[in-house]
Amino acid sequence: MEKFYQKGRGAQKNVANKFFELEHIQEDEFLEYCHKEGEKAVDDKTHFQEVFPKTFVNKVNSPDVGMGFSANPYQGCEHGCIYCYARNSHEYWGYSAGQDFEQQILVKKNAPQLLEKKLNSKNWQGDTIIFSGNTDCYQPIEKKLQITRKCLEIMLKYKHPTGIITKNALILRDLDILKELAKFNLIRVNISITSLSEETRRILEPRTATIKKRLNVVETLSANNIPVNVMMAPIIPSINSHEIFPLVKKVSELGAISVGYTIVRLNGAIAEIFKDWIEKTMPDRAEKVLHQIEACHGGNLNDSRFGTRMKGEGEFAKQIAQQFTIARQKFLKKTSILPLDNSHFLQLKNPQYKLF
Template identity: 65%
Template sequence: MISHSIVRGRGAQKNTNNKFSTYSYETRDDFLEFCRVEGEVSDKNKTQYIPVYPKTIVNKVTSPDVGMSYSMNMYQGCEHGCIYCYARNAHEFWGYSAGLDFERKILVKHNAPKLLEEKLKSKKWQASTIVLSGNTDCYQPAEQEFQLTRECLEIFLKYRHPVGIITKNALILRDLDILKKLNDHGLIGVNISITSLSEETRRILEPRTTTIKKRLEAIEVLSKNGIPVNAMLAPIIPGINSHEILNLAKAVADRGALSMAFTVVRLNGAIGEIFTDWIRKTLPNKADKVLHQIEECHSGTLNDSRFGIRSRGEGKIATQIHDMVRLAKRTYFNNRTFPKLNTQLHESYKDGQLKLF
C-alpha cells in the first residue's frame, strides 16, 4: 500500500542537496504544521519551463559504456520523473537539485535547432549518428508545447544526416511523417525504453511516462512502417522488474523490435539517496530486499562508477540477469539485426541541397 504522504505524480519525493551549493534546503515539520493550520499549500508541485540558450548542442560521448558517439538534448531535466534516471545528477551542474527539481524545473533550449543546423553545415563536421535523448527524453511533455524535437528532425532530413532517438513516450508517433522520410534514406534508428509490463510498476517507477500499452503500440507502428526499433529493457532492477525479462523480450519482439538491450540499475551520486527515500515510501515492504540486491550487483554499494562493470553489474544476481537476457535474445531475436545508419549522404547536402558536381 502506497503512503498518502508521497508527492503525487512525481518520482522523487524530496529535493536532495546540490553538491555544488554552499547552502542546503530543508522542509521543516513546524513549517508543514503551520501550512496545515493556516490551510495553505506548502508545495504547489507545478512544472516550470525555464528558457536557456547554450552555445553548443552536440556533445561528444566518451564513455565506453554508452553505445553512441554523439548526443544532443533539447531539454535538461525531465518531467517523466523516472526514479532511477542517471541524468538526475546532471541537474546539479545547472544549480538545481537532482530530486524534485529535476522533474519540475525543465530547461528548454530554444536555440537547439539553430545550433544543430550550424553544426551540420560546418565544413569540419563529418557525419556520425547523433542520438537525441542521450541525457533526457526528447519526447517528454515539454515537447508537446515547444516542438524542438520535430524541428531538429526536419533539419536532420534537410541535411541527410543520421539520427538516433531514445524515448519512452508514444508522442514519437506524431512525427511519423518525418521519420518515414528519414528512413527512406537509412537515416533513422529508434530506441523505445520499456521497463515493465505492469502498469502499476510503470506508474510508480516512471510516473509521467506513456503507458506500457502505448509504448508497445509505438514499437508496432514504427516497425510496420519499416523503421528499425531497438527495445531498451533498462534498467533491470532486482526485485522489481528482473523477473519480467523474458516476458518483456517476447512482448517487444512480437511487436516487431529488431533487437533489445539492457542495463543493470546503478544509483550514482544523489540518485542513491533519492531512490532509497522513494522505495521506503512507496514499497516499504520490499525496500530492504531491493536495496540489498542492488548492492550485491555492485560490490556492496549502490554506487558504481567502474567502466565496463557499472552498467552490467557483477555477482550472482547480475549473472542471473545476464543469463536471462541471453536466453531472451536467443529465443526471440534470433536472425534479427538492427541496421547501421547511412553516413554517406550528408557531405553532398552540407548546404541543404544535393550537389550535382
C-alpha cells in the same frame, strides 16, 4: 506514521546540491505536517525556463553508453523516473537532482539553429547524433514547443544519421519524418520499456506514456520499417527483474529487432532520492531491493567503473545476463543490423565525395 507520498512525482523531495556549501532543504517532517494539516507544502507545478546555450551537439566520452554524440532539447525531465541517471546533471544548473529535476525544466528553443550550424561546420563528418542522451526529447512540453520535431526536420534536410531514445508515444507525431529518414537508412529508435505492469510504471515513471501506448509505438514504427530497439533499462531487482522473458517475447512479437538492458545503479544524489522513494512506496521490500542492488555492484549502490557499471557483477547480475541471452535466442529473429549511412550527408556537403 506513514510517510507523506506525493502522487504524480517520482522524487519525493529535493536533496542538497553538492556544489552548494549551504542550502536549505525542506525536511520530511515539515512535509508530513503540512499534509496532516491539509496545507500545501510545496509548489507542485512544472516550470519552464528558456536558456541560450552556445552549442547543442555534445560529444559523449563514456565508452560504454553506445553513442558518440548526443543532443538534448531540454534539461530536466517531467517524466520523473525515479532511477534516472540524468538527475545529477541538474545540479550543474544550480538545481536539486530531486523534485527540481522534474519541475524546473530548461528549454533550448535555439536548438534547431545550433544543430544546423553544427552540421554545416567544416570538420563535421556526419557521425550519428542521438536525441535524448540525457533527458527525453519527447517529454510532455515537446507537444507544445516542437523543438525535437524542428531538429528532426534539419536532420532530414541534410540526410543525417539520427538516433532517438524515448519512452513517450509522442514520437508517433513525427512518423512522417521518421519514415523519410528510414528510406535512406538514417534512423534508429530506442524505446524504453521498463515493465509490462502499468502499476509498476506509475510508481517508477509517473508522467511517462502508458505501457500500452509504448507497445503501440514499437508496433507502429516496426510496421513502417523504422528499426526499433527496446531498452529494458534499468533492471531493478525484485521490482522488474522477473519480467525479462515476457517483455522480450512481447516486443519481439511487435517487431522490435533487438532488446538491450542495464542494471540500476544509484550514482551521486540518486541514492538518497531512491532510498527515500522506496521507503515510501514499497516499505515492505525496501531493504531487500537495496541489498540486491548492492549485490550487483560489489556491495555498493553505485559503480562508476566503465565496463561493469551498466551490467553489474556478482551472481544476481550473471543470472540477469543469462536470462537475456536465452530470451534473445528464443524470441528475437537473427537480423543483421546495418550501420546508419552517412554517405548521403557527406555527398550533400561535398558533391565531390561520390568520386572517392
